[in-house]
Amino acid sequence: MAKNGADILIDALLAEGVEYVFGLPGGSVIALYDALYDVPLKTILARHEQGAGHMADGYARATGKVGVCLATSGPGATNLVTAIATAYMDSAPIVAITGQVKTNLIGNDAFQEADITGITRPVTKHNYLVKDVRDLGRVVREAFHIARTGRPGPVLIDLPADVTAAALEGDVNTKLDLPGYKTFGGKGHIGQVKKMARAINAAERPVLYVGGGVIISKASEKIRELAAKANIPVTTTLMGLGVFPETQDLSLGMLGMHGTVYANYAVTNSDLLIAIGARFDDRITGRIDGFAPEAKIIHVDIDPTSIGKNVAVDVPVVGDAGMVLEQLIPLVEAKEHSEWLERVAEWKSQYPLSYQSDGDLVKPQAVVEKIDELTGGRAIIVTDVGQCQMWAAQYYRYNEPRTFLSSGGLGTMGFGLPAAIGAQFGRPDRDVFVVAGDGSLQMNIQELSTAVVNHLPVKIALLNNGYLGMVRQWQEMFYERRYSHTYLADGNPDFVKVAEAYGARGILVEKNDQVENAIKEAMKVNDGPVLIDFRTAAEENVFPMVPVGQAIDRMISGMA
Amino acid sequence: MQKHIISTLVANRPGVLARVAGLFSARGFNIDSLAVGETEQPDLSRMTIVVAGDESILEQVRKQLQKLVDVVKIQDFSNVRHVERDLVMIRVQTPPGRRSEVIELVDIFRAKVVDVGRNELIVELAGAEEKIEAFVDVVGPYGIQEMVRTGRIALARAKAEL
Numbered sequence: 001m002a003k004n005g006a007d008i009l010i011d012a013l014l015a016e017g018v019e020y021v022f023g024l025p026g027g028s029v030i031a032l033y034d035a036l037y038d039v040p041l042k043t044i045l046a047r048h049e050q051g052a053g054h055m056a057d058g059y060a061r062a063t064g065k066v067g068v069c070l071a072t073s074g075p076g077a078t079n080l081v082t083a084i085a086t087a088y089m090d091s092a093p094i095v096a097i098t099g100q101v102k103t104n105l106i107g108n109d110a111f112q113e114a115d116i117t118g119i120t121r122p123v124t125k126h127n128y129l130v131k132d133v134r135d136l137g138r139v140v141r142e143a144f145h146i147a148r149t150g151r152p153g154p155v156l157i158d159l160p161a162d163v164t165a166a167a168l169e170g171d172v173n174t175k176l177d178l179p180g181y182k183t184f185g186g187k188g189h190i191g192q193v194k195k196m197a198r199a200i201n202a203a204e205r206p207v208l209y210v211g212g213g214v215i216i217s218k219a220s221e222k223i224r225e226l227a228a229k230a231n232i233p234v235t236t237t238l239m240g241l242g243v244f245p246e247t248q249d250l251s252l253g254m255l256g257m258h259g260t261v262y263a264n265y266a267v268t269n270s271d272l273l274i275a276i277g278a279r280f281d282d283r284i285t286g287r288i289d290g291f292a293p294e295a296k297i298i299h300v301d302i303d304p305t306s307i308g309k310n311v312a313v314d315v316p317v318v319g320d321a322g323m324v325l326e327q328l329i330p331l332v333e334a335k336e337h338s339e340w341l342e343r344v345a346e347w348k349s350q351y352p353l354s355y356q357s358d359g360d361l362v363k364p365q366a367v368v369e370k371i372d373e374l375t376g377g378r379a380i381i382v383t384d385v386g387q388c389q390m391w392a393a394q395y396y397r398y399n400e401p402r403t404f405l406s407s408g409g410l411g412t413m414g415f416g417l418p419a420a421i422g423a424q425f426g427r428p429d430r431d432v433f434v435v436a437g438d439g440s441l442q443m444n445i446q447e448l449s450t451a452v453v454n455h456l457p458v459k460i461a462l463l464n465n466g467y468l469g470m471v472r473q474w475q476e477m478f479y480e481r482r483y484s485h486t487y488l489a490d491g492n493p494d495f496v497k498v499a500e501a502y503g504a505r506g507i508l509v510e511k512n513d514q515v516e517n518a519i520k521e522a523m524k525v526n527d528g529p530v531l532i533d534f535r536t537a538a539e540e541n542v543f544p545m546v547p548v549g550q551a552i553d554r555m556i557s558g559m560a
Numbered sequence: 561m562q563k564h565i566i567s568t569l570v571a572n573r574p575g576v577l578a579r580v581a582g583l584f585s586a587r588g589f590n591i592d593s594l595a596v597g598e599t600e601q602p603d604l605s606r607m608t609i610v611v612a613g614d615e616s617i618l619e620q621v622r623k624q625l626q627k628l629v630d631v632v633k634i635q636d637f638s639n640v641r642h643v644e645r646d647l648v649m650i651r652v653q654t655p656p657g658r659r660s661e662v663i664e665l666v667d668i669f670r671a672k673v674v675d676v677g678r679n680e681l682i683v684e685l686a687g688a689e690e691k692i693e694a695f696v697d698v699v700g701p702y703g704i705q706e707m708v709r710t711g712r713i714a715l716a717r718a719k720a721e722l
């Protein structure tokens with residue numbers, strides 16, 4: 001029997017090992033949804049296409065596999081754009097499939113037509129408009145290949161309704177045809193690796209600065225090995241949290257704008273900065289000429305465009321982090337670096353992360369610390385964006401890769417809940433917590449339905465401060481406390497009632513001494529989502545903080 | 561700011577031009593000229609792009625171009641021995657009695673008359689930019705009705721044998 005486009009697509013998804021498709025139907029994909037009705041793919045109905053996109057993304061980040069989302073043409077497709085851009089900025093592998101109007105109507109301002117390949121060109125690694133069913137098998141395979149290899153990223157396939165319906169005579173062609181595609185994913189140039197080893201062996205004050213690329217490369221073990229062999233302290237970016245256990249002495253925690261004082265001091269005073277799978281984001285470097293001013297800089301990255309983009313690099317190495325480390329480690333001499341480590345230890349004891357307790361008030365930092373304690377550091381923490389995100393980064397001690405999922409590059413409010421749903425589908429064996437903000441949560445709160453219907457025990461720790469808190473903090477510090485349009489409390493719903501209205505559990509926490517019990521209670525629920533509405537200290541600030549445009553050792557501590 | 565001629569071999573597919581142009585426009589670069597055409601391999605096209613810009617930003621653009629899935633190869637001719645050409649067609653007025661003057665200029669420049677009207681000629685000239693500009697200068701006074709130029713095209717010279 002001749003296959004039609006929908007059959008070819010579904011066969012190709014199954015061949016790629018896809019378990020879940022997150023999406024929402026509409027006219028141009030109704031035939032596709034019909035075909036999905038009785039195949040072994042689990043199709044998850046999101047309540048908003050942005051939610052579907054973040055679910056695919058959260059699934060991908062939690063598992064390392066490619067996440068898949070599906071939307072109809074026009075508004076369905078444009079609703080995916082924020083999620084696609086979010087995945088793009090953080091190098092998350094997703095394949096987004098969008099319906100399109102029939103090929104003969106493209107360009108006619110047809111009903112629900114949007115030029116989605118044009119719109120997503122700058123926020124996808126690659127995209128396709130499939131105009132001939134004979135191309136479809138190949139395109140789907142290429143899309144998965146491109147999404148997951150090299151520097152991963154989102155790929156979009158736009159599929160006109162008549163191509164979905166068209167019958168293909170003969171065999172499906174699935175042969176990759178990518179003459180221009182390069183992954184740079186191999187070993188490093190051996191000469192460069194040797195230079196790197198010489199620099200490390202000669203360094204007196206080295207720091208390892210590792211990022212999301214190490215997680216992508218599955219190279220956390222090798223980072224640990226290198227750090228242990230040469231006694232090099234390790235700082236991670238927001239995206240690199242989990243690469244190095246924060247319980248170890250060599251851990252400096254996160255660096256950058258809201259990083260630890262000791263990480264930023266160590267970087268500033270280092271004589272060698274070894275950057276691996278990190279991209280020198282401006283949230284990390286602060287004022288460029290004050291960034292690691294005494295250090296030689298080594299940069300290992302799979303993407304040549306990341307190297308030398310923001311900071312001049314002394315030893316560039318293009319390649320896969322894990323493979324380069326494998327080449328490197330035998331060339332590195334065992335070292336003690338005792339003097340340097342003593343200085344680092346001194347900074348650590350002098351400037352620990354800290355906050356002040358205040359009577360009955362629920363401190364957001366304390367909530368995160370309590371989640372850490374009660375989950376033994378083994379939960380998957382998914383964050384929204386803002387202060388809640390920074391506290392989740394600072395006060396939970398991450399031990400493993402893929403346990404901290406956050407929109408770092410785009411900073412997309414509303415990422416948390418849907419991404420956590422995707423993560424929970426991918427990792428049913430783990431506790432999944434959303435550290436949510438009251439502003440962010442309301443941007444995708446409709447996905448509570450998706451969690452309820454699928455009996456997902458996602459725990460939502462809502463740090464409800466009644467403000468768009470991160471913006472309010474800037475207004476407090478840099479705009480004379482003029483809180484222009486950041487107050488939410490007067491319009492916030494009763495979140496417990498909202499949760500209950502969706503069929504989820506809701507727990508209210510107004511006092512410090514209720515925090516522990518609430519989390520324990522939430523952890524007992526395993527057949528559906530629980531929302532804990534923590535009414536946190538309204539004007540709590542995130543510290544330390546490097547003001548924009550300052551060198552990273554100019555931190556405001558807030559405790560003075 | 562130095563001018564760069566970037567020669568890019570790309571897969572001959574829809575959308576490629578938009579991807580390439582997008583990389584330049586997203587960074588506020590103005591493309592001075594752009595020429596696209598098939599190559600000896602029918603599934604590949606060559607885009608020859610002329611841009612002026614800060615070296616560090618261009619470095620980034622070159623790397624970004626290289627990263628595009630449809631881009632097979634890129635070469636910056638700044639430090640490469642190469643031959644470059646532009647083609648121009650000009651419809652120039654030939655006021656009564658002065659046609660032979662224009663034809664004389666055409667001969668001097670080794671240009672070619674490709675169309676003859678009652679009071680105008682179409683002249684075609686290929687060459688390096690300076691030559692084309694010089695020609696435009698000298699025929700200008702007769703009155704240029706319309707002019708069209710291809711973008712610059714360029715090819716690396718054979719490597720000198722050692």
Ligand SMILES: Cc1cc2nc3c(=O)[nH]c(=O)nc-3n(C[C@H](O)[C@H](O)[C@H](O)COP(=O)(O)OP(=O)(O)OC[C@H]3O[C@@H](n4cnc5c(N)ncnc54)[C@H](O)[C@@H]3O)c2cc1C
Pocket residue numbers: 089090091150151152210211212213214216217236237238239240254255256257258259276277278279280281283284300301302303306319320321322385386389407408409410411412470
């Ligand atoms: C409110 C807010 C505040 C923030 N504050 C901070 C802060 O204080 N500190 C902080 O660190 N971040 C902060 N961020 C996040 C920041 O914006 C960036 O997202 C983050 O710093 C980037 O992390 P990264 O360098 O690890 O890069 P990623 O975005 O994770 O990029 C990964 C890099 O690794 C490379 N790579 C991919 N695969 C491989 C491989 N196999 N081998 C080698 N390399 C590979 C990629 O090419 C890329 O260069 C904040 C974000 C928000 C929204």
Ligand SMILES: Cc1ncc(C[n+]2csc(CCOP(=O)(O)OP(=O)(O)O)c2C)c(N)n1
Pocket residue numbers: 384385386387388389411412413436437438439440441463465467468469470471
């Ligand atoms: C979609 C989107 N819109 C606006 C912003 C700008 N922004 C960054 S943080 C923030 C406040 C977030 O408030 P909330 O979710 O309550 O978290 P809090 O900072 O209070 O913890 C805003 C508005 C953003 N990052 N994303």
Ligand SMILES: [Mg+2]
Pocket residue numbers: 437438439463464465466467468469
């Ligand atoms: Mg808030």
